[in-house]
Amino acid sequence: MQEVSRRIERPGSFGGAPLPLDLVGTAFQWRVWQALLEIPAGETVSYQELAARLGMPSSTRAVASAVAANRAAVLVPCHRVVRSDGSLGGYRWGLPRKRALLDQERASS
Secondary structure (H helix, E strand, C coil), X not given: CHHHHHHHHCXXXXXXXXXXXXXXXXXXXXXXXXXXXXXXXXXXXEHHHXXXXXXXXXXXXXXXXXXXXXXXXXXXXXXXXXXXXXXXXXXXXXXXXXXHHHHHHHHHC
């Protein structure tokens, strides 16, 4: 729990060092979640851009569903994905928390 707390308090300060997680998902979801881990702290990408990064530009909805299926908030940073117009979109844990996480990351980077 200490490691999880440190990662929440200082996002992006661990150089991508893996944290063992026991996440259950399909191979596709795992691929999307891995792509989320590659988004630098304080930055955002759109669902459409994330789909393109995965080589599936016409699969934006499927990518968005995989992002939404992530249950490891902050550790698998789904809060870094926004709508193509720049608005926050949805977040399982509420938009105020998503905004606060992004603000904290931007202030730290």
